Amino acid sequence: MVKNLKGVMKPMIKITGLHHLSIAITNLEKSKYFYGEILGLPELRRPNFDFEGAWYQVGNQQLHLIVFPESKTLRKSEEIITVDSHFALEVTDYQQTLAYLTKHDVPLVENIGTKSGFKQIFCLDPDQNIIEMNFGAK
Numbered sequence: 300m301v302k303n304l305k306g307v308m309k310p311m312i313k314i315t316g317l318h319h320l321s322i323a324i325t326n327l328e329k330s331k332y333f334y335g336e337i338l339g340l341p342e343l344r345r346p347n348f349d350f351e352g353a354w355y356q357v358g359n360q361q362l363h364l365i366v367f368p369e370s371k372t373l374r375k376s377e378e379i380i381t382v383d384s385h386f387a388l389e390v391t392d393y394q395q396t397l398a399y400l401t402k403h404d405v406p407l408v409e410n411i412g413t414k415s416g417f418k419q420i421f422c423l424d425p426d427q428n429i430i431e432m433n434f435g436a437k
Contacts (some may be wrong), residue, residue, distance in 0.1 A: 319354075319361035320386055322428050323370035327351050329425040330364050338388075355433050357388065374427040379408045381421050385429035393418050393434035400432075 324330045331353050334340050340355035340362065351366035374383070390396045400407050400422055407422035417435035424430060 300389045317360050319363050321363040321365055322386075323367040323373050324352075324364045324424075324426045324428075325373070327353065327364070327366050327367065328427060333405075333424050334362065334364065337400075337405065339363075348373055363385075374429070377408065377423065377427055379421050379423060379429060381408070381410055381419070381429075381431075384425060385421065385431050387419075387431035387433055390420075390432045390434050393420070396420060396432055396434070433434075 331342070334353070334355050335342050340357060342360065343354040343356055345352060353364045355362045355364070372384075379391045397407075397409065399419055400420065405422045407420055410419040410421060413419060415433075417433050420432040422430050424433065
């Protein structure tokens with residue numbers, strides 16, 4: 300047991316990293332095109348589960364897409380709200396990323412004057428999942 304910042308005793312769990320993030324999708328082919336072709340993420344072999352999906356490598360982590368149209372977490376809105384649930388990807392060239400996403404008609408908003416200290420692009424995948432792309436994050 301270890302005390303947290305508030306002095307409360309907590310069990311000591313040693314978390315060593317984030318393995319994967321799973322998101323619900325409705326159309327596997329559209330999502331595979333977006334994540335594999337537009338974003339260029341390498342697709343991984345996936346076990347033969349009894350539901351459709353795809354796995355992608357993102358640096359040292361993985362992104363798991365799960366076809367689950369009944370999901371309660373699917374967003375219905377096409378509005379990009381930067382404080383809504385999202386995950387962030389690091390990019391190497393902000394302007395190139397912005398131009399590429401725009402060329403492919405990916406819905407997005409720029410957020411360049413943030414208190415975070417780095418430029419951000421927020422965009423939507425085919426199921427309105429919000430993705431942040433940032434450049435210069437420390």
